[in-house]
Amino acid sequence: MKPQLLAVPHQPAHSFSVRRDVVLYFYNRWHYHADVELVYIEQGSGTQFVGDRIQPFSAGDVLLIGSNLPHYWRCDDAYFNEGSSLRAVATVVHFKEACLGDSFLELPESLEVKNLLETAKLGMRLDGALRVAVAEKLRHLLEARGLERIILLLSILHLIADSTEKSLLTSANPFRISAETDTDRINRILQYSLKNYHRPISLEEIAEVATMSPNSFCRYFKSHNRKTYTQFLTELRVGRACSLLIENKISIAQVCYESGFNSFSNFNKYFKTVMGVSPLKYQQQYVAK
Secondary structure, eight states, rough: OEEEEEOOOOOOTTTSSSEEESSSSSSOOOOOOOEEEEEEEOOOEEEEEEEEEEEETTOOOEEETTOOOOEEEEEHHHGGGOOOOOOOEEEEEEOTTEEEEEOOGGSOOOOOOOHHHHHHHGEEOOOHHHHHHHHHHHHHHHHTHHHHHHHHHHHHHHHHHHSEEEEEOSSOOOOOOOOOOHHHHHHHHHHHHHHTTTSOEEEEEHHTTSSSSHHHHHHHHHHSSSOOOOHHHHHHHHHHHHHHHHHHHHHHHHHHHHOOOOOOHHHHHHHHHHHHHHHHHHHHHHEEE
């Protein structure tokens, strides 16, 4: 997919930006930027697209998104309902790798941080005690002034680099950015799929959304997304199922049909293919955390 290049604004008096967003829903366009992004989701839930992976997100998540890695957070449908009192809240840090000086990452003492930022180009989710510790430091970073900002940022990066409580968000192959952009088309495809994943979507239907012939659409989608549209739609439905399983408010059978699968056997089969475990096992592992 061809994401939108986003210019991240920085305050002239600071070498990097940190802010707390309280919004109706998160920025829901497929985009990337040169800045590294560290985000703590305080409130909100939905589906996240990072590189070539589709996964649920929820309150408490802390993610490190490396430079030029495309990403997109789409809040659950309830956030878009007219009159909804729901709010999405996140603390977001943006910094360029060279914000501490061009030679900083070349210092011997900076090797672990340099390696971390390179690995972060695949995206990272922080877990366990690391997630809690980084979230707490981000709260302090919001209020920090002067040199304390730099010290806290370095402290956070050191914590992440030194910990094993983190996992990659994407596949082993870095996402390749194309110089050509087609943001409107791919965002139409994403928005339509997110709105209609719970029912069958024919190839002809989604090709019309993209204003292409079915054959051209198939070639286009696979060449830019490294998977077929059918595979993408299956992963989208599994991602929705994950969110419902985490909420643990309805039965697994109901999750099957709410997430767009037309049979329980297909649901189990595709869920295990994508997630590596059965829906029940996934729910048990997550709820037990």
